[in-house]
Amino acid sequence: LDSPVVNAFAVPGGYIYFTRGIMAHFNNEAEFAGVLGHEIGHVTARHSAKQYTSQMALQLGFVLGMATSKKFRQFSDVAGVGLQLMFLKFGRNHESQSDKLGVEYSTAIGYDAHEMADFFQTLHRMRAGTEAETIPSFLSTHPDPIDRYNTVHRLADKEQTETGKSNLAINRDSYLKMIDGITYGEDPRQGYVENNAFYHPEMLFEFPIPNGWKTVNMPSQVQIAPPNGEAIILLSLATEKSLQEAEQAIMKTDSLQVISSRNERINGNNARVFTANVGRSLQLLTYLIEYNGLIYKFHGLAEPANYSKYQGSFERTFKNFKRLTNQSKINVQPDRIRIKNVKRSATLKQTLQSYKMPNDRLEEIAVLNGMKLTDQVKTGEMIKVIEK
Secondary structure, eight states: OOOSSOOEEEETTTEEEEOHHHHHHOOSHHHHHHHHHHHHHHHHTTHHHHHHHHTTTSOOOOOOSOOOOGGGTTSHHHHTTOOOGGGGOOOHHHHHHHHHHHHHHHHHTTBOTHHHHHHHHHHHHHHTTOSSSOOSGGGTTOOOHHHHHHHHHHHHHHHHHHHTOOSOBOOHHHHHHHHTTOEESOOGGGOEEOSSEEEETTTTEEEEOOTTOEEEEOSSOEEEEOTTOSEEEEEEEOOSSSHHHHHHHHHHHHTOEEEEEEEEEETTEEEEEEEEEETTTEEEEEEEEEETTEEEEEEEEEOHHHHHHHHHHHHHHHHTOEEOOOHHHHTOOOEEEEEEEOSSOEEHHHHHHHTTOOGGGHHHHHHHTTSOTTSEEOTTOEEEEEEO
């Protein structure tokens, strides 16, 4: 999945997903094989099937965004995102069982499961010091990574002894060569926020964001909300072919009580604007804007008591949607992982500094390499750096 979040999961039907975020943080094939074995374990132990049976009413969706307030979920464009991450989570007993199966499976095909254990150290270091210690998502509702580190090492020792396997594969260099050039972190080509503005270099549009509001950019939708959660702005694409059809679809789906509606021009683009009540608990402002052969659907939602407080923010955002022409914004490039052969033996910190890595990112890049800054790297050894 083209996401910077470090995650891997299994869903009903035997489907297994890895994000590019987790692929970037692996440092050898054995780590990958161990985590893949873990996820296969969820499937073969029927964990996802059991989850599905007990939660038939939940809609499956993969969302890396903010947990939208329950009061907004009656509106179809919020509910339709499928914000049901709980559906993808397994209990701690399931995780421990899958760790054991991951060790068995990866050992059986010839990989050293000790590397799977070591990856939990990387996850632990990524989580340390984060705001709510909820990153990466692979740790969500999982046992403590240090406990798993110790347990999986014991399991690996036991499995290798019982199977009589030795000289198991790690394959560091071959793996690193395969991820050379992978996008790292957020990809600005898919849209990014800078100085209270949202820019999309590929679709060539921009619009302002209210000061202090948080933004989550997903493939299907952009969510923007103030820290207090009293309002939300949603941007998505309508699937209909005309403004009138798009408006009718919204009205039909949500049974809105329309307050007012009008045609408008937004920076040279045809638009349809309406305000409505969503049931008794929400008030809605919608701008449907026709641009470059697509219909952009902006919604602003708030409770009636708060609507006037946020109406100005909604309108400033929607009315200033326009074509992106600034070439410096259009030509922005993502960070990428580049694989380098160390030129001379030194500490990892000294080596990263020789590649002109910024000081404020040295620890981040050390974690990315599964090393400490004080670790020694040898001439010819492969390491990861971050470049454009």
